[in-house]
Amino acid sequence: MSAPRPAPTDGPASSGELGIAEQVAVYQREFPDVDPQVETIVSTLSRVARRMSVAYGRQLTVLGITPAEWEVLKALVVAGSPYQLGPGELAKRLGLTPAAMTHRIDRMVAEGLVTRERDEANRVRVIIELTETGRDKWLESMRMAAVFEEELLQDVTPEDRPGLSTVLGRMLRRIEQSQPDALGRTDDLD
Numbered sequence: 133m134s135a136p137r138p139a140p141t142d143g144p145a146s147s148g149e150l151g152i153a154e155q156v157a158v159y160q161r162e163f164p165d166v167d168p169q170v171e172t173i174v175s176t177l178s179r180v181a182r183r184m185s186v187a188y189g190r191q192l193t194v195l196g197i198t199p200a201e202w203e204v205l206k207a208l209v210v211a212g213s214p215y216q217l218g219p220g221e222l223a224k225r226l227g228l229t230p231a232a233m234t235h236r237i238d239r240m241v242a243e244g245l246v247t248r249e250r251d252e253a254n255r256v257r258v259i260i261e262l263t264e265t266g267r268d269k270w271l272e273s274m275r276m277a278a279v280f281e282e283e284l285l286q287d288v289t290p291e292d293r294p295g296l297s298t299v300l301g302r303m304l305r306r307i308e309q310s311q312p313d314a315l316g317r318t319d320d321l322d
Contacts, residue, residue, distance in 0.1 A: 191276040205270040208262040215262035
């Protein structure tokens with residue numbers, strides 16, 4: 133009977149996905165010019181981002197909201213008290229068409245997460261406002277995320293966190309300057 137093999141440090145996913153080292157080896161085999169260090173870092177960041185997205189999605193499912201609805205709640209929270217924006221401004225902030233924004237707002241009004249009212253001062257203007265229920269769901273999602281994120285970063289010492297934050301921030305700025313933003317929009321597509 134042989135001893136159990138230790139789990140690989142770059143861990144192939146249970147789905148049969150190659151481990152990072154195996155993936156990079158394949159890339160090197162097929163494209164010898166690839167820098168293995170760069171590819172290891174980028175592939176790892178990509179997997180971390182995908183798995184974080186899945187974890188956040190599961191947390192939101194527990195709360196009965198979708199990631200798309202959470203984005204609307206976040207935009208209203210970021211706007212600050214009284215947590216109101218027009219549908220056009222929401223659509224712009226989220227990179228959505230007005231029709232897609234209307235559909236999303238319709239669902240969220242039905243779920244009691246936001247209200248949609250005419251502006252009394254300007255009857256043409258519509259105001260989307262965060263409800264108490266919507267704010268409570270957003271706050272609970274943040275509480276759940278905080279627990280997950282602390283677990284995620286348990287191997288990064290408090291002393292190392294500022295450096296990691298700085299490096300990731302620089303990477304984010306570089307990609308935002310050279311590629312479409314997180315909303316999928318670039319100036320030339322507007």
